[in-house]
Amino acid sequence: MIKAIVFDFDGVILDSERIMYLVMQNLFHRYKVELPLSIWSQAIGTQHGFDSIGYLEEHAHMKIDREAFQEERYALFNQLVDKEEVLPGVKSVLNQAQELGLKIGLATSSKGDWPRKHLSRLGLSDYFMSIKSWDDVTKVKPDPALYNKSLISLGVNPKEAIAIEDSFNGSLAAKRAGMYCIVVPNAVTKQMPFGHVDGSFNSLQDVSLEKLIRYFSPELRKKA
Structure with missing residues (x-):
């Protein structure tokens, strides 16, 4: 029986992944270098999945001031x-x-202050019983550690929880943790392979948790 739901943050709750890609494209264009989505997607849903500055240096044929680049990027x-x-x-x-x-949890590869800041700004903080982030593990997604910690914190077994993801790395982490996982791909993740997940939706507006719980609970399906 499903007892918990665990959200990813970037790309699921906040449309931050699309914005980061647009910012990176604009910065790359200053150096007359293209940043294909197929290349950038290595960085989505994880940390250190892609050395964007190294890629820029290679294709611009010049050294980049990494600190200055990162400061402008995040500003x-x-x-x-x-x-x-x-x-x-x-x-x-x-x-x-x-x-x-x-029970409602959050599992994100971002540093903890990032989702907490925006959950507070958006008026969503009180919904979450557990928040697990980059600060809580030694390996982030696609490693299952974040989801394993979330399950322990929520006090549920893997097959008692549904993860909501938008990226390949995130959904792979959830499945490696033994959870059910649905994905809501966005503009920068829709080209990713999602054959390993348990369901895909165009928007969370299309999601009925009652139907999902029935679908993922064999004992309820038998009674129907």
């Missing part, structure tokens, strides 16, 4: 992302989870 990114609202359907799923008595 531009934060300027844009601080104006973003919660993605469609997130509040609906959170409210459904509360009404159904599910």
